[in-house]
Amino acid sequence: MKLNSEARAIYKSIREEIKKRIQLRESLDYLDKFEPTNDKNEILRRQAYFKENLPKITPELKEILAEIKSIRFKKDFLHDRLLVVDESEIEKAQALGVCEVSTEPLEGHDLILSTIGIGIDVELSISEIAPELYIMPLWENRKTLKALVQIGNLLGKKSVAEPILEKLKELEEVMKRRELLEHLDEMIAKEEKKLNEKIAEKLEKFSLTLTGKELLEFLKELREGNYDTIFKHFSEIESEILEEINEVEKQLSEKLNFTVELFSRENLYPVEVPPESIEALRRELERELKVEMYLKSREILAEIKHLIPKLKDEISKAYELEFLRAVKEFTEGFTFPELIEGGIAFINGGHLFIKNPQPVSYVVGEAPVKFDNVNGERVVILTGANSGGKTSLLELISQIVILTHMGFPVNAEKTWVEVLDELFFFKRKRSIYGAGAFETALKSFVRALTNDGRKLILIDEFEAITEPGAAVKIIAELLKIAYEKGFYVIIVSHLGEDLKKELPFARVDGIEAQGLDENLNLIVDRQPKFGVLGKSTPELIVEKLYRTKRGKEKEIFERVWRAFT
Ligand SMILES: Nc1ncnc2c1ncn2[C@@H]1O[C@H](COP(=O)(O)OP(=O)(O)OP(=O)(O)O)[C@@H](O)[C@H]1O
Structure with a gap:
């Protein structure tokens, strides 16, 4: 699904909301798999995935998942050991690249391993020659292993981390002594x-x-x-x-x-x-511990090596689970939209970024829901009070449409959405006026109208950048084209009355202020009235100023206010 830059900004803010709930860096990648798409089957597949998996998430998982770290088994060159092999094996042994290789014993190593009976017997494999490369990362990540065991218990699936932890216990004694050696x-x-x-x-x-x-x-x-x-x-x-x-x-x-x-x-x-005695003791202890560490690691690895691929699997499942957990946290109280043909509608949608928003219901086109004064109009002119919530409604519609195309549950009680190819959101630019701004806005609007496809075009007060007379002509003509092409359009305008005359196919909705509250703030019903022109109620603003000002100013405001009554 294509998004123009302002629609993309809304998509990004939604992503941010999910991202900030994700505790593990590796889980962020999952978010990329949920870019908005115009493929209906893909949306249905994603919905099925969430419907199956979100119910598995329980609140206890948050703390446990926070403990997960990736366990990296890195190849390393161990300088403490020498591998003595037969001339014929030397190339293969060197290719392992984990320690020095020779055909005869050399000085200066704590551990001598060998395939020809000079030292500890080994086969030519990393797990026999350097088992610590597997065992140490596991030992250092016991917290992750414990978390996996807990996750397994919560999901009713036994984790392979359990037998691994059990075996690692055999290392405790050597590790304790290693710690003593450090001090x-x-x-x-x-x-x-x-x-x-x-x-x-x-x-x-x-x-x-x-x-x-x-x-x-x-x-x-x-x-x-x-x-x-x-x-x-x-x-x-x-x-x-x-x-x-x-x-x-x-x-x-x-x-x-x-x-x-x-x-x-x-x-x-x-x-x-004497310091030299301490040094000698340290060397001796180190050597002994190295040998012990090696032997224990090798013994443990032989028993758990086959579990490591499963462990890696479980860790990536945990990252996925953390992604799902963040989605669940973000979409608490959301519902899955129904994919339909012919329109977009929702009941009691709540703006994502307004605190305690008044829920709003809305429709454009045909949808299996009945609202008074609605007749399946695809082009709607949204009018009404200053600060009534018109821009916020366009944002809410974008949020619901974008979440639907991501395959997510959406922020409304009930939702019907036609799968779209493109979403355009043209925001009002408060600060830019003049020919330049007008030209740019006109160009991008026309660009939105050129190609075919299923499109929703949201426009916030286009007329603000040109004079009202010309604006009516331009907007009316452009909306006619949109209508002919079967696009969905919702346009915020104060020119509702004039536009309606030009566009018989369009619906005009209105958001209205109902008066002033005891603190002289505007009381607004954010729910637009369908098929009704919204008054912009400037008289309420005048009344507010008359009631709050003093002296000469008050007298003037009073006169203006009386003109309305
Ligand atoms: N559904 C809602 N519930 C609660 N508050 C809302 C709701 N919708 C909008 N608001 C609040 O009302 C204020 C004005 O909203 P908004 O800017 O969308 O209005 P507007 O009609 O576009 O205004 P203007 O005519 O100045 O462009 C904002 O502070 C917004 O948070």
Whole structure:
């Protein structure tokens, strides 16, 4: 379906409304599949799709879907491992491109894998050589997996994320240690500090327990060359300190699942861990964890690899579900239009961008709905009060027509729409006057009339850019052409009376102001009266000014107002 630039702007604002409700970037692509179309079957197909799927959306899905992230399995070159293969396999192994390949063991790798029995046995496949490339993205996206499980439960379809998560649990232990390794320095520094505080306390207590009597005893033993006793006394404290050190090392070993000997026994106070010992420990731990990580990943992958294509499927289904959820949120209270031939009509349509709009019903052409004073007119002149809602009505009609052609439910209680080839919306340009503006407007209006096809042409006050006399002639002639070509036209005009004389086939509708409310605001019935010329009621504006102004101005407004009464 073709839209002129102002109709396209309305389409864009509708898209924006849906877009801003979509929480996942990947779901935005679905919106592109719903461009307005003039293919009736396609519209019916889209309606069937929404009718089937929108009821599945429940409110709980919003929060769960927000957790979904795409899981990317990227190929990467792992520098920590070497693959040793036979001369004949070298090309194939290199083509995998995931790690260094050689025909003999080389120095400097944490992991040696091999097809010829030098190191851990592997086959020539990425999942055997670098299983972490699959397992790590899954591990890092556990939130997505959990969300998929929840979505599955809500929709009554078991998710493959469930067995994947179950298997990934086997990785928890290694991962915990990996995390500890990241904080190794802090952890050791903390233990070191705690230990030194404890030793300081012990030393202080010990020095207090050395009484004067004991001191004299020591001197005696010393004189007699009885060093053992003295040594025994002092070594008590030394063994207590060593015990403390052992205890701390035991705890660290348990945490890291690795025998740790860090503290120097040479210097007992303050105890110190030499930086090179920490470094050596880190290297050792890293190496061990790498091997463990590799083996566990490989084992897990062997069991879940076949589930990955299904998982990818589920994720793209989740993106689609998020699109549908946003559509459902946007179209709450909307209904599906019926596709008919011969006209466009709706009952109680609500403008999308007016807060608490008064619902409006409208018809152009023939539709299976009866309104008084309506006889299937295809050309309508919309007249009436200033700020009555004429422009807003044209916008509402565009919104309903565009949503229909997108295959969406529409913002009205009941709707009938003929499938169209083109929608034109000519907006009034308030600020541009003069020959240039007139010429441009005339050209685009004529362009809208040239080709054949099923068209709806909406025009907002064409006469504003030329003088009323000429405007009647021009508009009347153009509307005759539109009528002859079978186009639907709704034109806002203050020249309703004059145009009606020229165009017997056209209907004139009117939006009317009913008076002023207690705050002197215009009370307008936004529902146009069919077949009735709408008065523009400037006397109400005059009355408002007379009632709100003071002094000399008030007197003048009063005189003008009296002229109406
Ligand atoms: N159905 C409605 N319900 C509530 N408010 C509405 C409705 N239609 C229009 N309005 C409000 O009325 C005001 C005037 O609307 P609009 O500009 O469409 O009137 P208009 O008849 O085109 O005015 P003008 O004669 O100045 O061109 C706007 O503020 C709009 O939000």
